[in-house]
Amino acid sequence: MKISQALLDEVVAHALEDPGNEVCGLIAVADDGQRTATGVLRATNIHASPMKFEIDPMELLALHNQIEEQGQVLGAIYHSHVRSPPYPSQTDVNFARSWPGIEWLIVGLAAGEEPETRSYLIDVDSAAIEEVPIGVKPG
Numbered sequence: 001m002k003i004s005q006a007l008l009d010e011v012v013a014h015a016l017e018d019p020g021n022e023v024c025g026l027i028a029v030a031d032d033g034q035r036t037a038t039g040v041l042r043a044t045n046i047h048a049s050p051m052k053f054e055i056d057p058m059e060l061l062a063l064h065n066q067i068e069e070q071g072q073v074l075g076a077i078y079h080s081h082v083r084s085p086p087y088p089s090q091t092d093v094n095f096a097r098s099w100p101g102i103e104w105l106i107v108g109l110a111a112g113e114e115p116e117t118r119s120y121l122i123d124v125d126s127a128a129i130e131e132v133p134i135g136v137k138p139g
C-alpha cells in the first residue's frame, strides 16, 4: 500500500502506547485500485494479550461499515508484535483467510530497537505469505 508518513506514524504510535500488548486496527484506502491509505481506525484487542489479538466481530463490522460509508474500502488490518518479529503468525494466517485481498500490516516492537513495520498479503487458498512494499510518502 501507499501511506503517508503521518498515517504510518499513527499506527506506530498506537503500538507504542501499549507496548506490553498487541494492539490492532484497520487502515482504510481509497477505492481507486492504488491502495492509497486514507485513514487509520483503532480497534480493541479483546484479549489484551502480548501473544495474540482478536477484534470483536461487532466492532469489526461497525468499523468496516464506517469505512464504506465514507466511500473507501478496507485496505489493511494492522497489529503489533510485542516479542516476535513482524511476520504473520499461524494465528494471523488463519484469521487472514477470512479476509481475501486485505494487507496485513505488522509493527514489530523488539526491545531497544526502532519499531519495524512490514506488510503482507496472505493467500486465502494456499495460505502463502507474500511481503508487499509499504510506499511511504512524506507528510
Ligand SMILES: [Zn+2]
Binding pocket: 079, 080, 081, 087, 088, 089, 092, 106
Ligand atoms: Zn500477529
